Amino acid sequence: MSNQSFHQITVPTPYAVGDVHMYVYRGESVSLIDAGVNTDTAWDQLVVGLKEINLKPSDIEQIILTHHHPDHIGLTGRFEHEPIIYGHKLVEPWLNQSNQFFDQYLDFFNGLYEKWGVPHHFRNIEKTIAVTKKYSSKSELHHYLVEGDVIEGIPGMRVIETPGHAQSHLSFWDEKNRQMIVGDVLLKHISSNPLLEPPKNQGDARPKPLLEYRNSLEKLLDYDVDQFLPGHGKPFREHKELIERRLEKQSKRAENVFAYLKEKGPKTPYEICTWLFARQYETQFGLTMSETIGQLDYLESIGAVSSVETDGISYYAPSMIHQK
């Protein structure tokens, strides 16, 4: 698929989400937006995709990343000529892959899972890290991007910070052509997940990804976009109704959690997760746990629930004023 300025190249991923897109922009310099997943098949298909527009991997001068997930940064390390890599500051540790970073990641989740009453056999964070490393790339981030930055080499392309799905998530807005590269913030065919991550600085309060995600969606309502170019699925427009639907669906889910707690009394996040995602939690534990804690953060933010700690375990229950 091509449009005025961006050429889409699609490669398969080993993840449930399926194919992932990259976008090539040819202007003052040749840019690649996002970098697929680190498999031989993905690399081969990128090479073929570039050839179709008369380019070779060595023609890519810069890579701009929407966020740090393996299916978006995977091939960065395969370019032998080392193109300049741009992204949010928080992409950096995922590209550098230091042991210290992953040790902290492990400690963070082990600590939370302990507190949330998660049984030991579900705490397979080492495996998550191993898979993430396998499909990512070790490389370097050369330039940090922040809200409002104009990306060099792509005239008029501005950075919008859109955290929630990932703490590092950026979207790119081409106002002149009314196109937005939106990564995984908003997908037409599936709802995107807010995912839990450690805080920027070890020891700080943890991020609340669902609250950030809602803010990011609300932020996008302010833009008049003709075409969204997503990380997965078809390009789309008319995002306002889609966003309203997604926000509505989330509040409904939170209402269900609230009703459950009102009926059953205090529960740990793990217990809530096994009820809310009875069919999925065993196979998609990290994802469903992130989603569950998101609903609890949301209910807490509107004053509907609060948590108490007993013997180091957190229990959530309706707040006093809501109990009648």
Ligand SMILES: [Zn+2]
């Ligand atoms: Zn993602």
